[in-house]
Amino acid sequence: MQSVQEVSALIEQSAHDLRSSLNAIQSWAYVLDRAFDTAPAPAQRALDGIRAGMQQQLALIEEMEEGVRLLADEAAPRWHQVDLLDAIAQAIADRRPAADARGVLLSPVTTDGAGEAAYLVDGDAARLAPLLRHLLVHCIWRAPTGGTIAVKLLGEPDHVKLRITESPPLDQERSASRLAALTDFFGRRPPGADGAPPARQSTALLLTRRMVELHGAMLSAESDGCEKDKISVCIAVRFPRHIPRG
Known part of the structure; x- marks a missing residue:
């Protein structure tokens, strides 16, 4: 507890x-x-940028x-049923101003139409909200101006799948590189035999991975699009419906 307080004070x-x-x-x-x-146009652009x-x-x-506070918190999860x-x-509403800026x-969430109570999972509410x-x-910061971010929920027998699609479509080479980097990062795979350092990821994604693992969920990278040169990258999280208690 003392170390958590010291970390909190430092941050x-x-x-x-x-x-x-x-x-x-x-x-x-x-x-x-x-x-x-009336500021000259270059000066006004500079001020807007500042x-x-x-x-x-x-x-x-x-x-x-x-x-930092979430990572330093070693308290046991408090599981509750969460929709x-x-x-x-709510996470979309909280981050819409950042997307607008x-x-x-940032599109409203869509579903597969599985019906009421189809997206209930066991979650630690104090950590699930920051995770989302x-x-x-992370997706907002990667998206270019004019891009879109689509969010969808899909009900599965033992899991609920959250799928976030990045936009606009990337070219085939960049898509493959992005998919490979995310797959290695989510799987905590070590650098390849060539000794190349792992691709750098955002602090938001680093925290997301930690919170996802704490929930017993699974992160994966997927592709979306049927045209080989127009493939969007999707980040998927499969949340288990029930966490073993005891």
Whole structure:
């Protein structure tokens, strides 16, 4: 418990220091914005970029705080029955402003129409909600301006499958590389025989993998699309309906 408190205090102080630096940048942006009655177009674009960058950094700081606290929390999971449809819908609502800020369309969740109570799973609510939010954050940050992110739930006999499709379609070579990198990362596979370092993944995806494993779920990478040069990459999570108790 003491180590968790120490980690929490450290991350809180680090976040405070990072925000203090951003406050100074924000103050200068405010001064420059009011130094012109009508700012020249290049200056206005620069100021818009500064403001957007500050908002992105603040979001990253918040995610870092939450991620470190979750990883340091060694408390046993508290299992409850959770409607995954409601949980992912709330995560989408929470992260829609971030998607809008990047010009990414985050579509409402769709289902396979399995019916009421078809998406109930055992979940640790305190960790499931961050898991879903951080997974969406990862996809939002990867998506280009004008891209879309589609979320779908599918009911299976012993699992509920969450599928998030990245967009726009990637070319075949990049799709294959992305699929291979995600497959190795999700499976915790060591680097290949050639000694090449593993592909870097976002902090959001690192946290997602840890929370998924804690839930006894399984992450996988899939392809979506019938045209070989227009394949979208999907991140899938299969949540078991019931966690063994005892």
